[in-house]
Amino acid sequence: MTVNARPMPKISLRNIGKQFVVRPTKANPQGSILAALDGISLDVAAGEFITLVGPSGSGKTTLLDLLAGLTRPDTGRVLVDGREVTGPGRDRAVVFQQYALFPWRTAASNVAFGLEGTGNDGVKRSRRERTSKAREYLDLVGLSGFEDRYPHELSGGMKQRVAIARSLAYEPDILLMDEPFAALDAQTREQLQEELLRIWRSTGKTILFITHSIEEAVYLGQRVAVLSSRPGRLKQIVDIDLGERAGTGDVRANKAFVEQRHRVWSLLHGEVLKAREAGHAKILPDGSAPDEKRPSSNGKAA
Amino acid sequence: MTAPTLTNTPDAVAGPTSADSNADGGRTATLAPSRIRASRLRTGILTVRRAVWSSGAILLFLLLWELGPTYLATDSARVFLPPLHEVLQALGALIANGQLQSHLSASLTRSASGFGIAVVAAVALGLLVAWYRSLDQFLNPLLEVFRNTAALALLPVFTLLLGIGEVSKISIVAYAAFFPVLLNTIAGVRTVDPLLVRAARSLGLSNLELFQKVILPSAVPTIFTGIRMAGTSSILVLIAAEMVGAKAGLGYLIVNSQMSFLIPDMYAGILTVSLLGLLVNYLLVAVERHFSRWRTAVGSQSS
Numbered sequence: 001m002t003v004n005a006r007p008m009p010k011i012s013l014r015n016i017g018k019q020f021v022v023r024p025t026k027a028n029p030q031g032s033i034l035a036a037l038d039g040i041s042l043d044v045a046a047g048e049f050i051t052l053v054g055p056s057g058s059g060k061t062t063l064l065d066l067l068a069g070l071t072r073p074d075t076g077r078v079l080v081d082g083r084e085v086t087g088p089g090r091d092r093a094v095v096f097q098q099y100a101l102f103p104w105r106t107a108a109s110n111v112a113f114g115l116e117g118t119g120n121d122g123v124k125r126s127r128r129e130r131t132s133k134a135r136e137y138l139d140l141v142g143l144s145g146f147e148d149r150y151p152h153e154l155s156g157g158m159k160q161r162v163a164i165a166r167s168l169a170y171e172p173d174i175l176l177m178d179e180p181f182a183a184l185d186a187q188t189r190e191q192l193q194e195e196l197l198r199i200w201r202s203t204g205k206t207i208l209f210i211t212h213s214i215e216e217a218v219y220l221g222q223r224v225a226v227l228s229s230r231p232g233r234l235k236q237i238v239d240i241d242l243g244e245r246a247g248t249g250d251v252r253a254n255k256a257f258v259e260q261r262h263r264v265w266s267l268l269h270g271e272v273l274k275a276r277e278a279g280h281a282k283i284l285p286d287g288s289a290p291d292e293k294r295p296s297s298n299g300k301a302a
Numbered sequence: 303m304t305a306p307t308l309t310n311t312p313d314a315v316a317g318p319t320s321a322d323s324n325a326d327g328g329r330t331a332t333l334a335p336s337r338i339r340a341s342r343l344r345t346g347i348l349t350v351r352r353a354v355w356s357s358g359a360i361l362l363f364l365l366l367w368e369l370g371p372t373y374l375a376t377d378s379a380r381v382f383l384p385p386l387h388e389v390l391q392a393l394g395a396l397i398a399n400g401q402l403q404s405h406l407s408a409s410l411t412r413s414a415s416g417f418g419i420a421v422v423a424a425v426a427l428g429l430l431v432a433w434y435r436s437l438d439q440f441l442n443p444l445l446e447v448f449r450n451t452a453a454l455a456l457l458p459v460f461t462l463l464l465g466i467g468e469v470s471k472i473s474i475v476a477y478a479a480f481f482p483v484l485l486n487t488i489a490g491v492r493t494v495d496p497l498l499v500r501a502a503r504s505l506g507l508s509n510l511e512l513f514q515k516v517i518l519p520s521a522v523p524t525i526f527t528g529i530r531m532a533g534t535s536s537i538l539v540l541i542a543a544e545m546v547g548a549k550a551g552l553g554y555l556i557v558n559s560q561m562s563f564l565i566p567d568m569y570a571g572i573l574t575v576s577l578l579g580l581l582v583n584y585l586l587v588a589v590e591r592h593f594s595r596w597r598t599a600v601g602s603q604s605s
Contacts, residue, residue, distance in 0.1 A: 068504045088506040100501035104519045104596040113515075114505050150596050170505075 008082055009043035010174065010206045011067065016040040017075035018062050035231035036062045040076070042225060042234060044208060046173070049200055051209045051217035053268055054227030055275035060210045063232070064178050067208065068094045080174065090114070093167035097179040099159040101151040107162045108134040108147035114170035137165040140199065157188035164196070168203065177209045181216065193220060214268060218261045219252060226267045229275035238264055384566045392566035393573060401555070402574065408550040409540060409578075412468065416475025417536040421529055424480045428487025428525075433513070438488075449485070453478035453539050457546060466547040471540065478539040479532035486528025490521030523594030530586040537579050552578070 018037040024030060036059040044050050054060050065071045066078050069088040078085040080092065093114070101110050111134040115125055125133070138144060141161040151159055160180055167175060181189040193216065200207055211217050217224045218240055226235045242256050251257055368386040375383060396402040431438045457474055464470035494517050502516045544553025552575050559567035 069506075070500065070503060088504050090506055092504075094501065094504040096497060096501060098497055100495075100497045102498060102516065102519070104522075116515075117511065152596070 009079075010046040010048070010081065011042075011044040011208065012079040012082075013040050013042045013063075013066075013076070014079065015076035016063070016066065016073045016078065018059065018066065018071070018073050037066075037073075038231035038233050040232065040234050042237075044206060046206055047204045048223070049197075049207045049209065049221055050223045050225060051211060051221030052225045052227065053211060053214060053217045053264065054232060055229045055268065055272040056212070057230045057275055058227040058271070059230065059232030060227060061178055063227075064094070064176050064208070064210055067174075067176055068092055090170050091172050092174045092176055093170070093172040095160075095163050095167050095175065095177040095180045097182050099151070099156075099163045101159055101162055101166075103151050106148050106150055107138060107143065107154065110151070110162055111137050111165045111169050113166055133169055134165075137169045138162070140168065141165045142195065155188075156184050157192060160184065160192060161195075164199070168199070168205075173206060175205045175207045177207065179210055179212060182212065189216075196220065214261055214264050215252065218257060218264055224264050226264060226271075229271045229278065235271065236267055238267070382565060384569065388566045389569040389573065392564070393570035396567060396570055402570070405550055405552050405555045405571075406574065406578070409537075409544065409552045412471045412544075412551065413475050413536045413540045416472040416540070417479050417533060419472070420476040420479035420532060420536070421483055423476075424483035424528075424532075425487050425525060428484045429491060429513075429518075431484075432488045432491035445481075445484070449481045453535075454542055457543055460543075461547060471543050471548065471551075474543050475536045475540050479536040482531040482535065483525070483528040486531070487521065487525050490524030490528075491517055493524065494520045523590070526586075526590040526593050530583065530590055533582050533586045534579065537575070537582060541575055 016037055017035070017039060020034045020036055022032050022034055040063065052060055052063065062071070066073055067080075067085065069085045069092070072086075102113065105113065108131065112130040115130045115133055117124070135144070135147060138147060141164055143158060143161050143165065146154065146158065146162075151162070154162065160183075164180070181192055184192065196207075197220065199205075209217075209220055211220075221240055224238045224240055226238065227233065228235045238260065240260055242251055242254060242260075364386055371380045371383045371385045393402070431441060453474060456477065460470040460474045460477075464473055498516055498520065499512065502512050507515065540551070541553040541556075544551035545557045548554040552571055556568050556571035556575070559565070559571060
């Protein structure tokens with residue numbers, strides 16, 4: 001890949017490590033330290049679509065939080081455009097699995113949320129500018145005519161479209177997506193995958209897309225990064241080449257697709273088993289990991 | 303809500319009947335509109351019946367009030383429980399000579415000022431307490447003590463310190479209205495969806511912007527629930543305070559009428575208090591609904 005030869009990758013992770021202190025609980029009175037990520041190095045070129053798969057507990061969301069600037073790494077550096085990430089910024093946008101729309105705002109007002117205050121260019125936009133921008137981006141995600149709907153009046157797929165429009169509206173260079181389609185039904189998911197690719201092609205954003213679906217990873221990504229079970233290490237990066245897919249045919253039935261899906265599957269399969277045996281589970285934001293097994297009981301159950 | 307479903311069924315029935323009625327002319331064709339009319343009538347009757355049923359208990363109560371004292375009560379009891387029409391007459395007389403209005407406005411001024419002070423202070427303190435965890439840990443035990451002390455138990459203290467004038471009345475109302483607003487404000491801020499905070503943070507919002515654009519709007523419905531509770535309790539406490547020591551107000555009217563043996567006047571005062579309570583609650587519910595449209599809309603759609 002020529003990515004590494006380029007002088008300035010858009011995103012550059014250098015030997016990232018991140019640990020969590022697990023709060024003491026009844027089952028685990030001492031508490032413990034968990035390494036979520038360990039020695040991750042990854043370069044992403046500008047305009048690239050990279051997907052990230054890994055077993056649960058492999059630190060996918062942690063990695064995204066680091067990139068979004070919501071947390072800082074314990075070791076290593078996160079660089080965007082060669083500058084270290086020190087906090088959230090409007091050059092990056094996050095799309096969450098649970099949409100995270102503001103329920104008291106209409107669709108248009110949700111999209112305009114990121115446009116309030118001073119923008120990327122240091123200019124304050126007028127209300128009219130914000131409204132027309134919101135309209136434009138709702139149109140881009142195929143939701144014209146739904147400007148005045150409240151989130152509770154929209155279906156899951158429509159909510160996620162609004163969320164994507166909100167992230168695009170303030171024109172970030174990088175889109176960080178955390179299992180954005182996981183909560184949607186299969187048909188809506190496929191439709192949104194299609195549209196995300198269309199938006200990616202027309203806007204040229206750099207997209208880092210986290211998913212637990214191998215199919216989705218292979219279908220969307222130019223490269224698929226496979227993470228190991230906890231502590232999350234970069235197991236391998238698989239280049240995906242599905243040839244020309246401008247046509248409307250069923251890409252997923254291609255021989256190339258099936259082969260590459262299987263490659264990612266075999267890489268991931270062992271890790272998923274390992275994670276299950278170790279009983280790894282999500283660490284909650286409050287620092288507790290209720291499903292996490294105690295180190296001593298490892299291997300007995302499961 | 304039931305009206306559309308009821309008128310829809312005859313339409314669906316009328317479809318096939320008019321389709322196979324080609325043979326025997328317009329008989330079924332005239333039947334369909336008449337059926338629709340009949341079903342409209344039926345829903346009309348249903349609405350009336352429901353209205354009668356839901357106001358039935360009130361009507362029965364008023365009827366009992368009117369007839370009970372005359373036919374059921376003993377002579378001595380009748381003096382203390384005059385029938386409804388006497389009470390209404392007394393109410394009319396109190397309105398005619400302007401007494402009721404002056405008592406009502408005295409009570410309203412007190413409860414409105416006390417309530418207003420309480421809402422402003424409680425929302426401000428609630429936001430601070432919810433935001434700064436250490437402040438919460440510091441203040442919470444004290445707040446618990448005060449919250450669980452009945453406001454009226456403190457009435458003598460207020461009267462001793464602030465006299466029997468307006469200040470002590472307004473203070474006790476403010477005190478009673480303070481805690482529901484405070485506790486609901488704290489709860490409202492605490493229960494903000496952490497995902498929304500994360501989303502806003504990822505946009506690089508400052509603490510102040512986060513507060514203004516995410517935390518406050520999402521807490522507003524909960525805060526208004528507290529405000530509604532405070533509205534009810536502010537009237538409740540005020541009436542009691544006016545009964546103990548005052549020269550005007552609805553509470554004073556009730557107690558004074560009792561002492562002067564103007565029993566119908568006393569009941570007129572009580573009736574006014576309950577109507578005022580209903581009105582205040584209704585208004586606050588309407589305001590609450592307005593501010594939580596985005597939340598309650600789900601419920602009203604499905605019901």
